[in-house]
Amino acid sequence: MEKLTANDPETRSVDLITENIAQLKSLFPELVTEGPNGTSVNVDVLKALLGDHTVTDCQEKYGLNWHGKRRARQLALTLSTGTLRPCPADSLDWETTQNLMIEGDNLEVLKLLQKSYAGKVKLIYIDPPYNTGNDFIYPDVFKDSIKNYLELTGQVDGGGRKLSSNTEASGRFHTDWLNMMYPRLKLARNLLRDAGVIFISIDDREMGNLQAMLSEIFGEENFQANISWQKRYTRSNNTTDFTTVVEHLMVYSRHQDFTVNLLPRTLEADARYSNPDADPRGLWKGASFLNPATPQQRPNLSYPITNPNTGHVTRPSTNAWRRSREVFERLQDDGRLYWGIDGTQPVPSVKMFLSAARGITPINLWEQRYAGNTDDGTRELKELLGEKVFDNPKPVQLLRRILEHSSDSDAVVLDFFAGSGTMGQAVMAQNAEDNGMRRYVLVQLPELLDADNKDQRVAAEYCSKIGKPQTIAEVTKMRLRRAAEKIRSEAPMFAGDVGFRVFRLASSNIRAWVPDRENLEQALTEAVEHLRHDRGEDDVLYELLLRLGLDLCVPIESKTVAGKNVYSVGGGVLLVCLASQLTHADVEPLAQGIIAWHTALAPAGDTTVILRDSAFSDDVAKTNLAAILQQHGLGNVRSL
Numbered sequence: 001m002e003k004l005t006a007n008d009p010e011t012r013s014v015d016l017i018t019e020n021i022a023q024l025k026s027l028f029p030e031l032v033t034e035g036p037n038g039t040s041v042n043v044d045v046l047k048a049l050l051g052d053h054t055v056t057d058c059q060e061k062y063g064l065n066w067h068g069k070r071r072a073r074q075l076a077l078t079l080s081t082g083t084l085r086p087c088p089a090d091s092l093d094w095e096t097t098q099n100l101m102i103e104g105d106n107l108e109v110l111k112l113l114q115k116s117y118a119g120k121v122k123l124i125y126i127d128p129p130y131n132t133g134n135d136f137i138y139p140d141v142f143k144d145s146i147k148n149y150l151e152l153t154g155q156v157d158g159g160g161r162k163l164s165s166n167t168e169a170s171g172r173f174h175t176d177w178l179n180m181m182y183p184r185l186k187l188a189r190n191l192l193r194d195a196g197v198i199f200i201s202i203d204d205r206e207m208g209n210l211q212a213m214l215s216e217i218f219g220e221e222n223f224q225a226n227i228s229w230q231k232r233y234t235r236s237n238n239t240t241d242f243t244t245v246v247e248h249l250m251v252y253s254r255h256q257d258f259t260v261n262l263l264p265r266t267l268e269a270d271a272r273y274s275n276p277d278a279d280p281r282g283l284w285k286g287a288s289f290l291n292p293a294t295p296q297q298r299p300n301l302s303y304p305i306t307n308p309n310t311g312h313v314t315r316p317s318t319n320a321w322r323r324s325r326e327v328f329e330r331l332q333d334d335g336r337l338y339w340g341i342d343g344t345q346p347v348p349s350v351k352m353f354l355s356a357a358r359g360i361t362p363i364n365l366w367e368q369r370y371a372g373n374t375d376d377g378t379r380e381l382k383e384l385l386g387e388k389v390f391d392n393p394k395p396v397q398l399l400r401r402i403l404e405h406s407s408d409s410d411a412v413v414l415d416f417f418a419g420s421g422t423m424g425q426a427v428m429a430q431n432a433e434d435n436g437m438r439r440y441v442l443v444q445l446p447e448l449l450d451a452d453n454k455d456q457r458v459a460a461e462y463c464s465k466i467g468k469p470q471t472i473a474e475v476t477k478m479r480l481r482r483a484a485e486k487i488r489s490e491a492p493m494f495a496g497d498v499g500f501r502v503f504r505l506a507s508s509n510i511r512a513w514v515p516d517r518e519n520l521e522q523a524l525t526e527a528v529e530h531l532r533h534d535r536g537e538d539d540v541l542y543e544l545l546l547r548l549g550l551d552l553c554v555p556i557e558s559k560t561v562a563g564k565n566v567y568s569v570g571g572g573v574l575l576v577c578l579a580s581q582l583t584h585a586d587v588e589p590l591a592q593g594i595i596a597w598h599t600a601l602a603p604a605g606d607t608t609v610i611l612r613d614s615a616f617s618d619d620v621a622k623t624n625l626a627a628i629l630q631q632h633g634l635g636n637v638r639s640l
Helices: 016-027 043-049 069-077 106-112 145-152 174-191 204-218 325-333 374-385 396-406 422-434 457-465 472-490 517-527 537-548 584-601 619-631
Strands: 032-035 038-041 082-086 100-103 121-126 192-202 223-230 246-253 284-288 349-353 412-415 439-444 501-507 556-561 564-569 574-577 608-611 636-639
Touching: 016 038, 016 069, 069 174, 082 106, 082 145, 082 537, 100 472, 106 145, 106 174, 106 439, 106 501, 121 174, 121 396, 145 501, 174 192, 174 204, 192 204, 192 396, 204 223, 204 246, 374 396, 374 422, 374 472, 396 422, 412 422, 422 439, 422 472, 439 472, 457 472, 537 564, 537 574, 556 584, 564 584, 574 584, 584 619, 608 619, 619 636
Parallel strands: 100 439, 100 501, 121 192, 121 412, 412 439, 574 608, 608 636
Antiparallel strands: 032 038, 082 501, 192 246, 223 246, 284 349, 556 564, 564 574
């Protein structure tokens, strides 16, 4: 039985550096060598393979560069030392929901989601800080990132460090904002499906920098659109310069095989459709039967046609016909030629039915009547919560337009700057309308609200009123609950998912070995049990799901086997027993119980069995249990 430790790949987030090197090595084995500091890539060989014998790294090259870019890239590659702890008490419909609301620094959360959600997300939407000088900029650190997060969110004493790290006094440095966004976008791209797409809300201030950064990360060829969204009704005459009435949605796809969803045609979208002859096939519009070409230019389309109502024969004179004789006769037999309201028109129109029309192509200008405005967003949130908690959140209608154009009915949708949770409400509302099964994953930093700050005072007081900690994440959760109630009351026949599971970022349940030279004996004693004493079985179980690449909403069953709790994950793909004590007497009945349950579950694939390493009374008990399981086909037995 092999023991899982904090240094094993199964118990850590995805090592992107190792994966990148492996891909390079598979394509060009000669690139990868062993250097004095471990594996290295021979850049000179790479240049030679690309036919470049002159360019060096220090020469100028086209692209967006800024101070700290190399470190920002490294931040995306460093491993996370955290986990996500389940919070059923904060959740809604924990047992049945497929939606996630995660509290934590989105950089760490994105790292932790790499194994479980890589290549599964259809749509990402984010509304990041716009770098106005007053909004929050995540002050990432290269080491001890979980400790840094706990300090920033007031969970441990951080020496009074402030959250806003890019104030007006700092000149709104572009570098701070770029260093914050770059690693998050690098990690987000990995989560998208091949046909996936990302929408990012942004204003004029950082739009150019964002597009350059996205072109580097996603590829310039995957740029889809820069959508201008009309966010307000009127101009403001309080300024002496231009009034900004639009924001932007920058749209990039993962690959070029992304296709946008077309909207169905309606009378509102195209008033040219009607039904003057009461055709049972529905609304139609007429298409000309005349060809721009002359009969001399298109002799094959020059033939006499006969009006079946009058018998009148018409021959082409200045224009040929648009359709061949065979097509004309087929259209006539099918009743798709319209000869006028009285049936005497000499040249017919061709009926183009609304039901068969191609959908409407989206444009890159979204007016407020199409996608809502910030006043709508403010009103919607106030209606749900009873107070104007935040100014100008995005309207639900805007995000529903994004969902309509870019998501499947069963898509996974990610928003890792969730704010008040508008995307969660939009997903539920869209599902209720088209009976979809979209799932959302929201990530929001539990940023502390300051009651002394006039922009945060109402939100802080609201959290106190509902008996919750004064954080933005609490507002997010409350909005999701109220939105679920609203949808259930307005669409009582909708039986879809309006719940959500809450997880909270924390340090790993698995303690890494940190020698204390001044108290080595105590450090060795504590290292015998490398699972944290202040965590429960659920905490460890869900960390295993993350580390093994399983969905956080995968079905989990539990039953008592030989007096011990045993968990079945994913219909028996993973069987886990985290009992704290396993004696010689426990081994046989526990092993036989696990075998019997595995047989009853009959999982389609191989099963992994994981047990708590420190629970065994000695190595003999551990060896015996593993041997019994292996004799009955459960060969992949690990200890934690």
